[in-house]
Amino acid sequence: MKKILVSTALLAGVLSYAGGFRVSLQGVKQLAMAHTSAHAEDASVTFFNPAGMSFIPNKLSVVAGGFGASNKVTFQNLNTLQSTETDNPIGTPLYAAIAYKPIENLSIGLSVTTPFGSTIQWPDNWEGRELVQKLELKSFYFQPMVSVKLAPWLAFGASYIYARGKVDWDKAVTQFDGQVNINDDKATGHGYGFGFYFRPDPKLDVSIAYRSPVDMKAKNGTATFKFPSQSVYSQLRLNAAGQDGFTATLPLVEEYTIGLTYKVTPKWQVSADFNYHGWERYSRLTLDFDNAPIGNQPDPTVLVNSKNFKNSKTFRLGTQYAFTNMIYGRLGAYYDEAPYTTDHFIPETPSYDTYVITGGVGFKLKQFGIDIAGGYAMPQYRTVNNVSLGLSGQSKATAFYFGLGLSYNPF
Numbered sequence: 001m002k003k004i005l006v007s008t009a010l011l012a013g014v015l016s017y018a019g020g021f022r023v024s025l026q027g028v029k030q031l032a033m034a035h036t037s038a039h040a041e042d043a044s045v046t047f048f049n050p051a052g053m054s055f056i057p058n059k060l061s062v063v064a065g066g067f068g069a070s071n072k073v074t075f076q077n078l079n080t081l082q083s084t085e086t087d088n089p090i091g092t093p094l095y096a097a098i099a100y101k102p103i104e105n106l107s108i109g110l111s112v113t114t115p116f117g118s119t120i121q122w123p124d125n126w127e128g129r130e131l132v133q134k135l136e137l138k139s140f141y142f143q144p145m146v147s148v149k150l151a152p153w154l155a156f157g158a159s160y161i162y163a164r165g166k167v168d169w170d171k172a173v174t175q176f177d178g179q180v181n182i183n184d185d186k187a188t189g190h191g192y193g194f195g196f197y198f199r200p201d202p203k204l205d206v207s208i209a210y211r212s213p214v215d216m217k218a219k220n221g222t223a224t225f226k227f228p229s230q231s232v233y234s235q236l237r238l239n240a241a242g243q244d245g246f247t248a249t250l251p252l253v254e255e256y257t258i259g260l261t262y263k264v265t266p267k268w269q270v271s272a273d274f275n276y277h278g279w280e281r282y283s284r285l286t287l288d289f290d291n292a293p294i295g296n297q298p299d300p301t302v303l304v305n306s307k308n309f310k311n312s313k314t315f316r317l318g319t320q321y322a323f324t325n326m327i328y329g330r331l332g333a334y335y336d337e338a339p340y341t342t343d344h345f346i347p348e349t350p351s352y353d354t355y356v357i358t359g360g361v362g363f364k365l366k367q368f369g370i371d372i373a374g375g376y377a378m379p380q381y382r383t384v385n386n387v388s389l390g391l392s393g394q395s396k397a398t399a400f401y402f403g404l405g406l407s408y409n410p411f
Contacts, residue, residue, distance in 0.1 A: 028405030032360025033318025034332025034375035050145035050157030053107035053198035157355030178227035282309035352379030369407035
């Protein structure tokens with residue numbers, strides 16, 4: 001029983017580092033239009049499709065922006081009717097990108113984004129405290145890229161992905177009246193992306209892109225335990241500081257995107273996207289501990305746990321209208337599927353089938369641009385029955401986002 005409780009808790013914390021969701025906040029202009037991708041006005045297109053750089057009208061383009069993301073999750077036990085609510089801090093995803101054309105048909109660029117990550121904080125004494133009390137996730141994608149214009153209407157682009165990540169997670173170990181912290185701030189991974197960008201007609205842009213999975217390798221993770229009884233430390237073969245090391249490979253998912261933008265009139269355009277996320281990569285997770293015998297047989301220091309994530313889809317629709325040559329209004333809506341079923345719900349990274357409405361305004365001031373956007377998410381409540389974690393009840397959530405982006409296109 002001791003092995004089961006400790007190993008399940010450790011796995012839950014590390015699993016959440018892989019991210020049970022994808023944070024769609026990589027461009028303020030894009031968020032205002034439901035986070036659609038077929039927009040090649042400036043360097044913000046680089047994260048979505050490196051080929052889009054070839055259609056940026058300026059030789060040099062620089063963009064940067066950030067978001068505030070607020071969310072609240074509620075869990076209610078339907079037997080006791082006791083309700084628990086998270087007290088999450090505001091998340092701050094950010095992005096920056098630069099694109100440059102050294103020669104007419106060649107573009108190079110760099111994108112820096114935070115596509116996975118969040119912080120969730122449950123009360124220390126809530127009923128799921130053995131699963132999570134507080135969890136902070138961070139990831140950064142650094143993507144150098146190149147795009148070649150193959151024809152006046154067609155470009156191909158590719159990028160290399162270097163990913164850096166961090167997890168800091170606290171939970172209770174109630175059987176031993178203790179607590180554990182899971183920490184790794186040096187996990188790294190590598191991947192790639194590529195895409196085609198089409199403009200067969202001045203009124204139509206089409207973007208087709210693929211972003212590969214990234215295996216985040218945690219090579220120097222630390223599990224720090226605190227127990228009132230010294231006998232537990234020796235039983236788990238921990239060092240004098242109550243610590244044990246571990247290694248793990250934590251998968252971040254692949255993504256396929258098809259997007260288009262059609263200019264209905266010179267002032268009005270409509271955009272649509274379809275995203276396909278490869279969450280089935282979570283078939284299992286393996287943790288290799290240095291000393292602690294909390295894993296599976298035949299090697300008690302190696303823990304293997306099967307998961308049941310599924311691939312998911314997102315449908316997006318956005319629009320922009322130019323009130324003047326300087327002022328633009330934007331609206332959008334999208335539907336995002338949860339990557340797991342109700343009986344596999346986890347409170348570390350709670351996910352829901354979600355409807356989101358978005359909007360924003362943009363201002364062009366000669367070489368400079370300012371974009372403001374916001375979004376309101378309406379997650380659909382879930383009846384939770386995760387037997388393996390002993391979690392049964394009902395969960396719901398609310399979330400909203402706001403963002404400010406700047407662009408500079410000098411020539």
